[in-house]
Amino acid sequence: MKITKRIYAYSLLCLLSCTAAWGQTIEKIAPPKGYVRTSSDKQTFTTYLRQLPLFPKGTKVKLYNGQEKRNQAPTFAVVDMEIGKRDLQQCADAVIRLRAEYLWAQKKYEAIRFNFTSGFPADYTNWAEGKRIQVNGNKVQWYTSNVGKDYSYKTFRNYLDVVFMYAGTASLSKELVTVSYNSLQPGDVFIQGGYPGHAVIVVDVAVNPAGKKVFLLAQSYMPAQQIHVLVNPTQPNLSPWYELTESDTGKLYTPEWTFEKKDLKRFK
Template sequence: MNKIFIVIAYCLLSSTFLFAQTIEQRVALKNGYVREKCDGNSFAAYLRQLPLFPEGSKVKLYNGQEKRNQSAAYAVVNMEIGNRDLQQCADAVIRLRAEYLWAQKRYGEIKFNFTSGFPAEYTKWAEGKRMKVSGNKVEWYAAGGKDYSYKTFRKYLDMVFMYAGTASLAKELQTVPYTSLQPGDVFIKGGSPGHAVIVMDVAIHPTTKKKVFLLAQSYMPAQQIHILVNPSDRNLSPWYELTDTDDGNLYTPEWTFAKKDLKRFK
């Protein structure tokens, strides 16, 4: 009897995995737009292929409770966030970038600065070193052997989440013109409070050449990453229209950014 239950459970899990929709599959295009072409190994492709929880799923906090403002979310990214209040707004951006680089085995590029300015390099962590933090002073110390496993990688990310934030990430990223927006770019306002949202996808109209884009965020307290609705244009939502000027603001459900707040990973 136990074997039967195991087989049934396996089939159900397999079915869920096989039929999980990605952002590209779930988020339909409107008004003749088509997604911009991208290389299959690019950050843009990675973001577009992120799996989503079933339609209608609620955004959950790190402790399993539901996010108070569910109206901000169009869809929820199917990615665990741990059970501690760590993966907030800037951390979600860091998570997605690091996950992509780790999957590509570009380990040497996984490095994020703490708010103190300390460069937390993943390769040092994977080679067996750990960080001792005392106020603004951080030191590496030897703690074990080489381990590039995903489990160790996640522990590294939790350490980064504890000591990095919008202030440090904003300094790391390169400011780019709003009109040059592309997947993986970040609208970020560093500080306390501060916020960050990431561009998940971009589509273009073949005739007018106008572009639209998707945004995603985590927030406080730590919560699942979710695709944002467009509060300024419900007919276009969840897509946002890319205007032809760098002036003005970008209005998201829980934060207003200046268009000049757009930055990019170097």
């Protein structure tokens, strides 16, 4: 969905006037006055997301081919993470990437498993142990290769590219568990599965003494592009933070897609 002229104007206003303190990680994006980040243990997905490195302020989002994304208005900050040189890491893939990177860094290899759109379960341990995936039309199967056991990062990234090629919002939405909008936490995903669908990930949450929450969202998009923290197109004075409203029904407006609050899901 293309953003309206009004939302586009709000986005530009935020980019010009936003006063959030800037840093080199998501954790350094200051929450609104009166809000503090929710607590998290060092080894959690929340902490991993907060420590994602950012390019310097003003950096433009680039596509997989090195060209700049045409519409820069949705962007508050760009995550400093390579995305490869193929049109693979789009919206659902970016969510998969962040989750998988966290699990790999924690050496939770057996938890790295994503389904293809066909339903085929592509687990990382099989790949790291030397097996490879053969796709022939709708038939998908493992076969034993001669590459041998390898849990290196290079092999992990090759695995992810294969997942990106055959997975998407339609498959990921089926893997995640629907949760209440009011229970929102870092790592949750707003997702609409389809062809195309879209997905954005909650990368941080802060609360005030009254218990009200605000949150940050990040996405990739089509064509494959760098992951970026989104501005809030409807509340420029709060942007890039989004306010979690009391009602668990209604819509969530992001710069390039409109979700329903009921679209919120979580990794198992």
